Amino acid sequence: MTPETSTGDPILNISIFGAFVAVTLIIVFRASRNNKTAADYYAAGRSFTGPQNGTAIAGDYLSAASFLGIVGAIAVNGYDGFLYSIGFLVAWLVALLLVAELMRNTGKFTMADVLSFRLKQRPVRLAAATTTLAVCFFYLLAQMAGAGGLVSLLLGIDDRVGQSVVIAVVGVLMIIYVLVGGMKGTTWVQIIKAFLLIVGAAVMTVWVLALHGFNLSTLLGAADAASAASVLEPGNQYGLTALTRLDFLSLALALVLGTAGLPHVLMRFYTVPTAREARRSVVWAIWLIGVFYLFTLVLGYGAGALIGSDRILAAPGGVNSAAPLLALELGGPILLGIIAAVAFATILAVVAGLTITAAASFAHDVYASVIKKGAVPPNGEVRVARITVVVIGVVSIIAGIGANGQNIAFLVALAFAVAASANLPTILYSLFWKRFTTRGAVLSMYGGLGTALVLILFSPVVSGGETSMFPNADFSIFPLNNPGIVSIPVGFLLGWVGTVTSRTLEAPAIAAEMEVRSLTGHGAEKAVEH
Amino acid sequence: MSNDAYPAKSSPPVIDYAEVEDSPRFRELKREHRSFVFPVAIAFLVWYFAYVLLAAYAHDFMSTPVFGNVNVGILLGLGQFVSTFAITTWYVHRANARFDPIAAEIRADLEGREHAGEARS
Numbered sequence: 259m260t261p262e263t264s265t266g267d268p269i270l271n272i273s274i275f276g277a278f279v280a281v282t283l284i285i286v287f288r289a290s291r292n293n294k295t296a297a298d299y300y301a302a303g304r305s306f307t308g309p310q311n312g313t314a315i316a317g318d319y320l321s322a323a324s325f326l327g328i329v330g331a332i333a334v335n336g337y338d339g340f341l342y343s344i345g346f347l348v349a350w351l352v353a354l355l356l357v358a359e360l361m362r363n364t365g366k367f368t369m370a371d372v373l374s375f376r377l378k379q380r381p382v383r384l385a386a387a388t389t390t391l392a393v394c395f396f397y398l399l400a401q402m403a404g405a406g407g408l409v410s411l412l413l414g415i416d417d418r419v420g421q422s423v424v425i426a427v428v429g430v431l432m433i434i435y436v437l438v439g440g441m442k443g444t445t446w447v448q449i450i451k452a453f454l455l456i457v458g459a460a461v462m463t464v465w466v467l468a469l470h471g472f473n474l475s476t477l478l479g480a481a482d483a484a485s486a487a488s489v490l491e492p493g494n495q496y497g498l499t500a501l502t503r504l505d506f507l508s509l510a511l512a513l514v515l516g517t518a519g520l521p522h523v524l525m526r527f528y529t530v531p532t533a534r535e536a537r538r539s540v541v542w543a544i545w546l547i548g549v550f551y552l553f554t555l556v557l558g559y560g561a562g563a564l565i566g567s568d569r570i571l572a573a574p575g576g577v578n579s580a581a582p583l584l585a586l587e588l589g590g591p592i593l594l595g596i597i598a599a600v601a602f603a604t605i606l607a608v609v610a611g612l613t614i615t616a617a618a619s620f621a622h623d624v625y626a627s628v629i630k631k632g633a634v635p636p637n638g639e640v641r642v643a644r645i646t647v648v649v650i651g652v653v654s655i656i657a658g659i660g661a662n663g664q665n666i667a668f669l670v671a672l673a674f675a676v677a678a679s680a681n682l683p684t685i686l687y688s689l690f691w692k693r694f695t696t697r698g699a700v701l702s703m704y705g706g707l708g709t710a711l712v713l714i715l716f717s718p719v720v721s722g723g724e725t726s727m728f729p730n731a732d733f734s735i736f737p738l739n740n741p742g743i744v745s746i747p748v749g750f751l752l753g754w755v756g757t758v759t760s761r762t763l764e765a766p767a768i769a770a771e772m773e774v775r776s777l778t779g780h781g782a783e784k785a786v787e788h
Numbered sequence: 789m790s791n792d793a794y795p796a797k798s799s800p801p802v803i804d805y806a807e808v809e810d811s812p813r814f815r816e817l818k819r820e821h822r823s824f825v826f827p828v829a830i831a832f833l834v835w836y837f838a839y840v841l842l843a844a845y846a847h848d849f850m851s852t853p854v855f856g857n858v859n860v861g862i863l864l865g866l867g868q869f870v871s872t873f874a875i876t877t878w879y880v881h882r883a884n885a886r887f888d889p890i891a892a893e894i895r896a897d898l899e900g901r902e903h904a905g906e907a908r909s
Contacts, residue, residue: 337850337861341843344868348836351875355825359883475856482857491851491861492843503844510840514833533891537883544876548869770805777817778891780898 312542332558336489402658516674
């Protein structure tokens with residue numbers, strides 16, 4: 259047992275995290291007092307400003323995978339970890355230039371609102387809700403799996419039963435946040451968490467740089483000297499064979515095209531009153547996320563230099579433990595406690611954001627539009643959304659316990675691949691291609707989703723390798739870990755094929771209306787008055 | 789609550805959107821928007837994938853030292869950050885200066901027509 263080098267002080271860690279939960283719960287209760295309508299519950303009454311929403315987007319996006327996963331990947335694999343953060347950041351330009359404002363102008367609560375605007379409501383909504391739930395599920399799985407690993411590191415709980423109990427606690431807390439707070443409460447949790455995370459990372463970054471004379475070159479040299487392999491050039495993780503290089507291209511494609519198809523990010527654009535505020539949100543998000551990823555570069559190399567990849571890999575939690583270990587090395591148990599609590603809060607907040615997205619999609623698209631065909635009693639939709647929150651919470655607790663120990667940055671990359679294959683083609687076609695038809699949308703969404711899922715099922719992620727979910731079976735016919743390089747083109751191609759083979763044209767008047775609304779913001783510019 | 793986004797497809801029939809779509813002002817807005825976002829989107833994607841391909845297949849080039857321990861790979865990676873921040877700033881300036889005024893003008897015109905339509909009926 260070496261608690262002083264790996265876990266710090268569990269009591270301290272729990273106290274700091276408990277304080278975060280207490281403060282945010284009070285805020286969530288206060289924020290939720292006038293949650294009455296569906297617009298309040300799903301879109302926070304469209305009352306947030308661009309900077310607030312931008313910070314919340316950064317909170318949603320900088321998940322445990324970004325913080326623990328990227329710092330760990332850079333510490334252990336050097337340059338190849340850096341590539342993750344570049345893909346995650348550049349992806350925001352797709353959202354800013356092509357998607358954010360146009361989506362804000364044509365939708366109401368969910369991604370399906372936009373996609374079904376000028377196409378046939380029921381099939382398109384059902385398909386969009388299906389892909390939304392699938393992406394949220396993968397992302398949730400990644401966060402819950404991360405919670406288990408983090409706990410083993412921070413609280414010194416190594417047995418699976420203890421970790422499972424903690425995953426269940428995370429799930430229950432998340433259900434409370436979302437049930438009580440709705441989108442408004444969830445958004446405030448994201449804002450607080452993003453602030454803490456970025457400030458915490460900034461303090462550690464300055465600290466690491468100070469230890470190396472504020473000279474990047476010195477830091478890089480120290481990291482390189484501490485490692486057996488060269489960590490300053492690409493190739494440690496992905497450069498081994500032609501196949502791993504192809505896998506890397508596939509990952510890069512999924513990262514850059516996935517963000518603009520992530521439903522929980524898209525839904526955030528509806529919490530602001532105008533397209534202009536949606537634009538400001540994205541700009542704030544890009545700056546915060548970009549600066550944060552620059553911090554992770556310093557932290558990753560700092561962890562490599564000060565701790566070394568051998569010690570990181572040997573610690574409970576493995577690669578994901580680089581950032582907490584660095585905090586312990588720098589500031590002792592108190593800084594570790596703070597960073598650990600922030601990382602834990604990150605998981606909690608991201609899980610809450612995903613859950614409200616999935617619940618909104620089910621209640622608004624499947625229940626209200628497909629099952630009830632729009633004839634829903636007042637508050638019926640919100641009631642269904644709340645029930646869905648509980649169901650999703652329970653499912654994610656069970657799945658999280660099952661996925662405990664999986665690599666989190668990697669599970670998130672799969673969520674990005676599914677989003678890029680199933681959602682992005684239909685989003686772009688709907689916004690920019692007037693001829694696009696219902697058949698194209700349905701084919702692209704189900705086809706993209708199905709291709710991605712099947713390829714993942716038959717990939718080394720699921721079977722055949724030492725780190726697979728089922729290491730003892732081998733049905734990995736598809737050689738790549740990330741399906742993006744195949745499934746994303748398939749999604750785009752199916753959308754095109756479905757459209758050109760459609761005999762009927764969709765209503766041209768509504769297509770014209772959508773185009774006018776999307777570019778001018780007509781009909782969507784006013785906030786709800788309270 | 790009354791003006792919380794609109795229920796899709798039930799807008800007042802007073803506006804002929806096909807006609808709006810065909811109006812010179814709207815066509816100008818659409819041209820301004822697309823002639824900016826499409827080329828810029830293609831440009832940053834090309835730059836990103838050029839970088840990714842170099843990282844995957846040109847290890848020797850990426851590890852060429854530039855100064856101290858800083859090599860070409862690190863500089864190109866940081867270059868991706870710089871270009872992302874630059875494009876963001878550029879787009880915001882363009883949208884505020886060129887897209888927003890035209891959009892606001894068309895929106896005001898459409899709202900005027902809707903009010904007139906409601907008054908008639």
